[in-house]
Amino acid sequence: MNAAESVASPSRPRSAVSAGVGMAGLTGLAVWTTVAVYFGLNGPYAALMNIAFCGVPMVLWSVLVDKVHRNPTTGIDWDARPRTIRDVADVSWTKLAGLWATWALIAGIYCIFRFYWRGDYVFAMKVFGAAAIPLFILSIPYVFWLDRRLGEPRDGAWHLGALLLGQAGVDHDEIWRHLRAWAVKGFFLAFMISIVPGSFRDMVEADFGRIQSNPVALSQWLVTLMFVIDIAFATVGYLLTMRPLDAHIRSATPYAAGWVAALICYPPFILMGTGGPLDYRPGAQDWYYWLQDHPTLLTLAGFVLAGLTAIYAWATVAFGLRFSNLTDRGILTHGPYAFTKHPAYLSKNLFWWVAGLPFLVTTDNPIDAIRNTALLAAVSGVYYWRAKTEEWHLSADPAYGAYAAWMAQHGRITRLLTPAHWWRGGSGKASAAQSIE
Numbered sequence: 001m002n003a004a005e006s007v008a009s010p011s012r013p014r015s016a017v018s019a020g021v022g023m024a025g026l027t028g029l030a031v032w033t034t035v036a037v038y039f040g041l042n043g044p045y046a047a048l049m050n051i052a053f054c055g056v057p058m059v060l061w062s063v064l065v066d067k068v069h070r071n072p073t074t075g076i077d078w079d080a081r082p083r084t085i086r087d088v089a090d091v092s093w094t095k096l097a098g099l100w101a102t103w104a105l106i107a108g109i110y111c112i113f114r115f116y117w118r119g120d121y122v123f124a125m126k127v128f129g130a131a132a133i134p135l136f137i138l139s140i141p142y143v144f145w146l147d148r149r150l151g152e153p154r155d156g157a158w159h160l161g162a163l164l165l166g167q168a169g170v171d172h173d174e175i176w177r178h179l180r181a182w183a184v185k186g187f188f189l190a191f192m193i194s195i196v197p198g199s200f201r202d203m204v205e206a207d208f209g210r211i212q213s214n215p216v217a218l219s220q221w222l223v224t225l226m227f228v229i230d231i232a233f234a235t236v237g238y239l240l241t242m243r244p245l246d247a248h249i250r251s252a253t254p255y256a257a258g259w260v261a262a263l264i265c266y267p268p269f270i271l272m273g274t275g276g277p278l279d280y281r282p283g284a285q286d287w288y289y290w291l292q293d294h295p296t297l298l299t300l301a302g303f304v305l306a307g308l309t310a311i312y313a314w315a316t317v318a319f320g321l322r323f324s325n326l327t328d329r330g331i332l333t334h335g336p337y338a339f340t341k342h343p344a345y346l347s348k349n350l351f352w353w354v355a356g357l358p359f360l361v362t363t364d365n366p367i368d369a370i371r372n373t374a375l376l377a378a379v380s381g382v383y384y385w386r387a388k389t390e391e392w393h394l395s396a397d398p399a400y401g402a403y404a405a406w407m408a409q410h411g412r413i414t415r416l417l418t419p420a421h422w423w424r425g426g427s428g429k430a431s432a433a434q435s436i437e
Contacts, residue, residue: 159175238323308354
């Protein structure tokens, strides 16, 4: 590379999260899962302990090693003399009024919609019920402590509280930003906690004798383990949206298309579930049904699926404390995000195509095969749509603009999925706006 090319090809933008955070979380998770498997701890509270063993090491690493609490993006001035409690009392009580009103609104939604009291969601509601009073009490010293150090303590919660209390200076845009952020957390945290026990139980209760002798069973268990890792990191991310950890939500997407694209991928709005309009499984069987007479292909497919799930989990681990749908909590540029802007979506959809083989059906009806293939293609299209709406939202962050520009030239998978890369014989010097990934 000559000097001119070196100037035109800057180094990869710095990631908002270090690789060490994810490794710390993986280490803690490995310790607890080993204990749980050895002692057969398969209950829901053992699954919650897995979340704690994942989250606490990440918090310690973030504060003690990366010192994220010192980042300017926290909005906290650690060097200035803290304000007195008397100085912040009016602001803090107003903020608490807005925060408690937000929690009450979320609790009301949980109470009204019946699906939150069925199936796996019942466990999440029990957890929230047990946590409600401690959170209410702890929020008081936390808000006062934080407001004494924040450069600008009047955030969205304050504006909502001021509106409710009839105070002056209310910014309605700040209120909407606040409510969007909490809508994300309220919806997705309930979902994540609801699925924590099931995946953890499946991992612990596996037949390890069969796993040792059966490559298919081993690959299936590895897939389950990868999902346990993914769920643990994602749950920690939704729990720890805190300024002192620089893990707060900078913004939640204001685009209705972004909300629709995401919500139709999750219950109760999911379109891809059994019987849904994008259900591509009728008449279909999983990969091991079709490949059972071909042991080599069967084993190969199993480990391909385990590898794709590992990439999916890696994409979540890379977030450290900051995983969240529909939000900007800092731009990632390391791990799988150095190769593609959407590693989780790519690996997840490839997994579905390999695992589902939708073009093969047991009904001997080619119409079913065509239908299933078309519907899975539509599912992949939904994730493409999700990716684009996320890019629209994140493009408002200058850090994402720098990352997207770098990826257009250097992201190996992004370049392969860029039309200009094909037209120019692989030169890949496309603008960020040209990427179709």
